[in-house]
Amino acid sequence: xSDMSDTQTAxxxxxxxxxxxxxxTLKQRSARWGLLFLTPWFIGFVAFQLLxxxxxxxxxxxxxxxxxxxxxGNFNMVGLDNYAxxxxxxxxxxxxxVTLKYxxxxxxxxxxxxxxxxxxxxxRHLLAPNIFRTLFYLPTVIPIVAAVMxxxxxxxxxxxxxxxxxxxxxxxxxxxxxxxxxxxPALSLLGLWGVGNAMLIFLGALQGVPTELxxxxxxxxxxxxxxxxxxxxxxxxxxxxxxxxxxxIGAFQYFVVAMLIGGRNGDPQGAxxxxxxxFYRTAFVFNEMGYGSVLxxxxxxxxxxxTAIMFFFGQRVVYYAGSEG
Amino acid sequence: MATKKLRVTxxxxxxxxxxxxxxxxxxxxxxxxxxxxxxxxxxxTPATAPQSSATDTPTAQASAPPSPTVPPTVVTGGEGCAxxxxxxxxxxxxxxxxxxxxxxxxxxxxxxxxKSQSEACLILQVVHNPESxxxxxAMLAAGTAPDIVGPVGKAGRxxxxxxWADISPLAQKSGFDLSKYDPALLDFTKDEGVLVGIPFxxxxxxxxxxxxxxxxxxxxxxxxKVGEKYQGKEWNLDTLSExxxxxxxxxxxxxxxxxxxxxxxxxxxxxYEQFTDARGxxxxxxxxxxxxxxxxxxxxxxxxxxxxxxxYYDSIWKYHFAPNADxxxxxxxxxxxxxxxxxxxxxxxxxxYTCCFDVKKLNWDIAVMxxxxxxxxxKLHGDTFAILKQSKNQELAFKVIxxxxxxxxxxxxxxxxxxxxxxxxxFFKTLxxxxxxxxxxxxxxxxMVKYPDLPNHESWLPNLxxxxxxxxxxxxxxxxTPGLDMDKEIDKLQQQLDAVFKEAP
Numbered sequence: 001x002s003d004m005s006d007t008q009t010a011x012x013x014x015x016x017x018x019x020x021x022x023x024x025t026l027k028q029r030s031a032r033w034g035l036l037f038l039t040p041w042f043i044g045f046v047a048f049q050l051l052x053x054x055x056x057x058x059x060x061x062x063x064x065x066x067x068x069x070x071x072x073g074n075f076n077m078v079g080l081d082n083y084a085x086x087x088x089x090x091x092x093x094x095x096x097x098v099t100l101k102y103x104x105x106x107x108x109x110x111x112x113x114x115x116x117x118x119x120x121x122x123x124r125h126l127l128a129p130n131i132f133r134t135l136f137y138l139p140t141v142i143p144i145v146a147a148v149m150x151x152x153x154x155x156x157x158x159x160x161x162x163x164x165x166x167x168x169x170x171x172x173x174x175x176x177x178x179x180x181x182x183x184x185p186a187l188s189l190l191g192l193w194g195v196g197n198a199m200l201i202f203l204g205a206l207q208g209v210p211t212e213l214x215x216x217x218x219x220x221x222x223x224x225x226x227x228x229x230x231x232x233x234x235x236x237x238x239x240x241x242x243x244x245x246x247x248x249i250g251a252f253q254y255f256v257v258a259m260l261i262g263g264r265n266g267d268p269q270g271a272x273x274x275x276x277x278x279f280y281r282t283a284f285v286f287n288e289m290g291y292g293s294v295l296x297x298x299x300x301x302x303x304x305x306x307t308a309i310m311f312f313f314g315q316r317v318v319y320y321a322g323s324e325g
Numbered sequence: 326m327a328t329k330k331l332r333v334t335x336x337x338x339x340x341x342x343x344x345x346x347x348x349x350x351x352x353x354x355x356x357x358x359x360x361x362x363x364x365x366x367x368x369x370t371p372a373t374a375p376q377s378s379a380t381d382t383p384t385a386q387a388s389a390p391p392s393p394t395v396p397p398t399v400v401t402g403g404e405g406c407a408x409x410x411x412x413x414x415x416x417x418x419x420x421x422x423x424x425x426x427x428x429x430x431x432x433x434x435x436x437x438x439x440k441s442q443s444e445a446c447l448i449l450q451v452v453h454n455p456e457s458x459x460x461x462x463a464m465l466a467a468g469t470a471p472d473i474v475g476p477v478g479k480a481g482r483x484x485x486x487x488x489w490a491d492i493s494p495l496a497q498k499s500g501f502d503l504s505k506y507d508p509a510l511l512d513f514t515k516d517e518g519v520l521v522g523i524p525f526x527x528x529x530x531x532x533x534x535x536x537x538x539x540x541x542x543x544x545x546x547x548x549x550k551v552g553e554k555y556q557g558k559e560w561n562l563d564t565l566s567e568x569x570x571x572x573x574x575x576x577x578x579x580x581x582x583x584x585x586x587x588x589x590x591x592x593x594x595x596x597y598e599q600f601t602d603a604r605g606x607x608x609x610x611x612x613x614x615x616x617x618x619x620x621x622x623x624x625x626x627x628x629x630x631x632x633x634x635x636x637y638y639d640s641i642w643k644y645h646f647a648p649n650a651d652x653x654x655x656x657x658x659x660x661x662x663x664x665x666x667x668x669x670x671x672x673x674x675x676x677x678y679t680c681c682f683d684v685k686k687l688n689w690d691i692a693v694m695x696x697x698x699x700x701x702x703x704k705l706h707g708d709t710f711a712i713l714k715q716s717k718n719q720e721l722a723f724k725v726i727x728x729x730x731x732x733x734x735x736x737x738x739x740x741x742x743x744x745x746x747x748x749x750x751x752f753f754k755t756l757x758x759x760x761x762x763x764x765x766x767x768x769x770x771x772x773m774v775k776y777p778d779l780p781n782h783e784s785w786l787p788n789l790x791x792x793x794x795x796x797x798x799x800x801x802x803x804x805x806t807p808g809l810d811m812d813k814e815i816d817k818l819q820q821q822l823d824a825v826f827k828e829a830p
């Protein structure tokens with residue numbers, strides 16, 4: 001439909017005169033207001049997202065060192081040198097390996113545990129369910145840095161409550177934060193602190209499962225486990241998929257906790273040298289902004305590919321009620 | 326059809342019990358951590374030290390904030406400045422000066438300074454140490470760098486290699502007499518041959534000891550004078566090690582010399598190398614450089630460093646008189662600030678450490694360093710105020726720092742021993758008032774200045790930031806890992822250093 005036809009069909013009073021007496025259609029007026037309201041976002045997007053992305057791409061072709069002002073003369077264009085360095089960086093493989101290890105351990109835990117909690121707090125047989133929902137969610141509102149401080153105390157091999165508890169029953173606890181083999185399990189344990197969000201999402205999904213399906217299954221003789229795996233899981237599979245996707249992306253962006261627990265060196269012995277920590281060290285400790293930018297871009301590519309793969313397979317295993325029929 | 330939730334026969338009480346059982350996991354009440362002390366960095370530079378110590382290593386920025394309250398970034402507005410005075414930004418945070426307790430004193434000093442003259446209007450910017458490095462980098466990148474930075478030591482400056490202005494021509498132009506300083510001290514303030522500041526304060530190292538723990542063990546205090554014997558024995562590292570073992574006690578009351586000693590349940594330690602990296606530990610056995618002087622791009626760990634690291638490693642894992650990383654970060658040892666806990670009998674660190682423990686409450690004094698192979702080495706830190714190349718007012722900035730480096734109030738604010746010897750008696754008098762009722766024998770500090778580590782443990786290295794990073798990791802490795810073949814590990818470090826040195830432009 002053309003603008004003219006809009007003008008012609010616009011009710012009286014919904015058109016107006018522009019500065020030069022030009023007729024403004026309803027659609028144009030709407031578009032102007034829409035753009036006006038979008039402007040703050042657009043400015044923010046350009047200033048804080050687009051510009052940094054473009055800068056990162058540009059920096060990746062330079063040898064800019066962060067101790068000097070970013071201006072011509074203070075850096076050289078180095079072509080693809082920074083990209084070539086990816087193939088000779090031993091810490092890149094180490095950091096990817098640490099991150100993948102964390103994905104393999106923490107993502108399933110971060111999926112199963114909140115699902116179990118959600119099932120628990122969704123149970124009709126739980127007394128005062130709202131109180132438990134609140135209590136399970138409560139740790140999520142505590143700032144992560146504060147949570148890490150608490151966990152550092154808890155996980156200390158000498159005076160931490162976990163090891164003191166194990167000692168009380170005759171078990172010598174591991175050196176959680178100083179043994180490379182235990183660092184990732186310790187971080188995964190720490191990750192349980194914030195399962196409240198995922199639990200709430202699962203809870204919402206569980207409450208959306210039609211109960212008549214359960215009733216029919218029960219009449220057909222299905223037991224609880226069968227009902228859970230054959231009705232609940234398929235019906236909440238979009239939410240499971242959503243949480244897996246967020247979990248994997250989150251794992252690749254894992255930084256604050258690793259930095260606070262393992263320091264910027266990824267201790268013990270590089271066991272917590274996550275990809276983002278490697279990027280941080282390169283760009284902000286060693287001041288190598290060029291190579292740091294390449295690492296940032298590589299992270300983007302990795303996450304994009306992983307997300308694409310997940311969506312590719314997700315289409316095959318996730319049940320979307322709306323797509324049927 | 327109305328939907329109804331399916332009722333499953335499951336005891337409500339059991340469901341509730343499960344829910345209650347899970348709660349403690351989520352609400353995990355670990356021992357409240359007063360300060361987040363990262364596992365990785367506790368040994369580099371303190372948790373508390375980065376803010377208060379005058380000298381820190383670049384690794385200090387990684388340390389989580391040590392003090393219970395993290396001071397925010399503070400920027401003064403130039404109150405009290407004369408009209409038309411040139412604005413100069415003084416950036417504090419890379420070394421001392423970020424402590425919440427110190428900031429009001431700094432502000433007061435700036436106010437007084439601004440009122441005392443009409444040429445410069447000093448704007449104070451204090452940034453919490455862990456963030457101060459990134460903040461300064463952002464300012465440099467944006468072309469909005471401050472004019473004056475400090476106090477800052479060698480290692481702090483190393484993170485901004487090439488960003489500092491050469492002071493010499495500024496001194497010459499303003500007629501400032503640098504010859505009144507000891508040439509060795511001036512050398513100490515040079516980075517890669519460039520004088521980047523005027524010597525301000527010195528921070529010699531020595532042994533801090535807890536008198537109460539010595540009294541309890543009925544052992545005499547360690548010597549306060551060089552050459553003094555300890556229980557008839559020469560005050561050397563063997564004597565110190567033996568003493569430290571006697572002062573290390575397990576939960577059953579056995580000391581580390583007892584065959585029944587339980588290293589897994591230690592309640593008191595004899596000795597600790599507080600807040601330094603592997604190079605700082607190595608300096609115990611004398612100064613050195615980790616490269617071939619004829620070819621700085623070829624790494625070569627000096628033999629005395631190898632010996633020092635082996636001694637230190639054994640002190641943790643063989644003789645157990647020094648705490649490992651888990652103990653260092655435990656409640657027992659104040660989560661990364663061991664001497665302050667009152668459970669460490671002796672700690673080796675610098676004058677600036679008076680910032681970082683309750684100097685009035687703990688019953689303490691200081692002793693001289695023991696000799697190693699007949700030679701005493703007391704590693705030394707030295708701080709200055711530096712001017713950034715980006716500053717558009719370098720000459721005026723120089724005028725200001727030439728006043729700052731001789732200011733008696735600033736010595737006290739930062740706990741640094743004046744670089745000019747004549748100013749020291751007054752400095753120690755005020756410091757003594759601060760630590761009262763303890764009576765600390767400050768002659769030890771003055772004596773230890775005479776035994777600096779040469780070359781200094783913070784001296785220049787090719788590719789310094791990455792090299793320091795390796796030294797920090799190496800200390801953490803020693804602190805965290807039992808059963809190491811130290812010769813093999815040192816060889817590995819040498820290889821890594823070699824690669825890093827060769828990367829240097």
